[in-house]
Amino acid sequence: MSSRPMPPPNPLTAGFWEAARRHELVLQRCACGRFRHYPQPLCPECYGGDWSWVPVSGKGAIYTYTVTHRPFHPAWAGQTPYVVATVELPEGVRMVSDLPPEDTEAVRIGAPVEVFFDDHEAVTLPRFRLVR
């Protein structure tokens, strides 16, 4: 069975993945206070390049989702249907995650979710699951 594609971190994003390895969800926060994701060099509000990684709770809500019945990548062959969800965090950013199989039937827009950490050989993926 093919494994899921793993992220190729770069110097800008390395801090995000290092924190995930420690089972911590961090987001880029500009010196002006604005959070942003995905990582980028400059703040689009104040154009400042002064930012840090800030730990967040990882609580959020489903903004939208799709239940995928056809594997678009060999890693999900035999694992359909699976949910791809866009999660809205209170910090004002969105993250994409697949949900655990037990959430497939229950997923709804607006449903609360929380982060968990999915350890793989070289990378830990922050993922989300429904809060029940």
Next chain:
Amino acid sequence: MSRAGTCAIAGIANTPYTRGTDKSTLDLHLEASLAALADAGLTPADVDGVLPSASAGRTAEDFILNLGLRDLAFAPTAHMGGASLISSIQNACLAIDAGVASCVLVPAGRRGYSGERISAGRGVMEPIMSTLVEFEAPYGNVGAAQWFAQAAQRHMHEYGTTSEQLGHVAVTCRAHANLNPQALMYGKPMTLADHQASRMITTPFRLLDCSLESDGAGALVITSADRARSLGRGDALIAGVGEAHSSAPTSITQKPDVAVVRSLQVAAARAFAMAGITVAEADTVLIHEGFSWYVIAALEALGVVKPGEGGPFVADGNIRLGGPLPVNPHGGALSEGHVSGVNHVIEGVRQLRRTVEPARQVPDCATVVVVNEGNFFDGTVLVLEKGQ
């Protein structure tokens, strides 16, 4: 800038649309290019501008080499995915108006079935997709169907849009394709029940909500309106063009509001202002639709209806041939073929030339609006007007 029809599409052609080909993407582009030049009454020796297709991997050098282009003066490449074609048309007009080029070739097309077939995991991840590769692909969000499905799901949540309404788009496009012998789905009628019974791909999209993975290419020849008239090809004047890039550009799911295609609103406003029209003047709208939902979203973005009214609008039969605003009289990417949007422009020109099959000719067609969509909701809009 006021274009006021200073340029025209003087030549059009396409290869057959197929599912399976031995030809390379370059073969297809060259075949369409030679035929489009012949349609305009021109030869490769007349070409001084060529706008290759980044998403098909083509470069100006391919055309210099194979068409013997000795004096190429202009060869920029747009990076807007499926919205690139109309961006290239805008670039061609700018170059012609500025005197940088006089005869510009715009080829497009793909091997979406035999080559970069998305459902077989052979989609191409361009550099613009690097954040998606890092932050979405590991979670299985790897196909355009999934990105657009999430937008459609949110649209349904906010406005009550239904699967049946999506189905009306697919059924309308199929009905039109059954009047078009070159459509891949010619001779294959489809009902709303067929749509509803088709297998789920990624909710809310069923198989029949998805455009056709197909092989084929088309090409346009753009020149000044005066020259087009002298060639006897002055029917399709370029009255307005608009291009708009969406923000955030990294992913559909990062848009502030995924249920609205804001870039298309902006592109349409630009194109309509340039052409001096309102959308109410369009006799037909041709929408490059990867998925049925995009037709609904585009009608809302163009201002044909208000946000949320697109579903009922299509279900009431308004976009059928014979209705108030026929959409995709060729069958579109859903039922004619998915050829990077070039087939939509070609159909627009044929409608103005009145050379389509009589059953699908839009009566007195004088104003055509073409919408291209690409990347993560980039939008481009073209307004064509009937000239002499």
